[in-house]
Amino acid sequence: MRFWKKVLYLTCCVAMAGVMSDAAMARTMTAAPTVGSEPVHPVVVPYPAPEMATAQLQAALARAKVSGKPVLLDFGGNWSPDCWALSGVLAVPAVSAWIAQNFEVVLINVSRRTTNMDLGRNYGVEISGMPSVLIVSADGKLLNANNVEALSVASKMTPQAVVDQLAAWGKLN
Numbered sequence: 001m002r003f004w005k006k007v008l009y010l011t012c013c014v015a016m017a018g019v020m021s022d023a024a025m026a027r028t029m030t031a032a033p034t035v036g037s038e039p040v041h042p043v044v045v046p047y048p049a050p051e052m053a054t055a056q057l058q059a060a061l062a063r064a065k066v067s068g069k070p071v072l073l074d075f076g077g078n079w080s081p082d083c084w085a086l087s088g089v090l091a092v093p094a095v096s097a098w099i100a101q102n103f104e105v106v107l108i109n110v111s112r113r114t115t116n117m118d119l120g121r122n123y124g125v126e127i128s129g130m131p132s133v134l135i136v137s138a139d140g141k142l143l144n145a146n147n148v149e150a151l152s153v154a155s156k157m158t159p160q161a162v163v164d165q166l167a168a169w170g171k172l173n
Contacts, residue, residue, distance in 0.1 A: 089163065
């Protein structure tokens with residue numbers, strides 16, 4: 001009798017593990033926050049050292065396989081006002097919490113368009129506008145190939161428009 005209880009217990013554990021991994025893969029986007037159109041404070045040095053990009057990308061892709069979240073790749077430079085504006089929106093507490101729930105994020109410093117450009121090419125994209133945002137599924141497919149430069153005018157957009165664009169991309173997963 002004890003043997004069959006153990007078999008039943010192990011069967012349930014295996015079944016639950018399958019359900020959990022399926023749930024992670026079938027993630028749905030949580031509701032985007034309402035942030036309105038009031039200006040936010042730009043973040044002037046949002047990107048880490050350029051040499052960190054490859055390792056951070058690999059780590060985010062590994063986390064995405066477990067979490068089922070898409071990966072948000074933010075290509076930009078610490079010299080760009082549009083990158084500062086995007087980073088300012090991402091730093092709003094409601095937005096940063098929402099981003100953390102729905103995306104694995106990698107900030108990729110391209111310096112003056114001289115570094116890490118190959119990371120975009122790996123997804124079939126030539127990075128030119130700053131910032132360029134790529135949304136990559138947990139299984140490594142580029143989801144927003146048509147408009148990776150949609151936020152390259154972030155300094156001219158309302159914070160809500162930025163959040164709405166990110167939410168639209170997140171639903172592509």
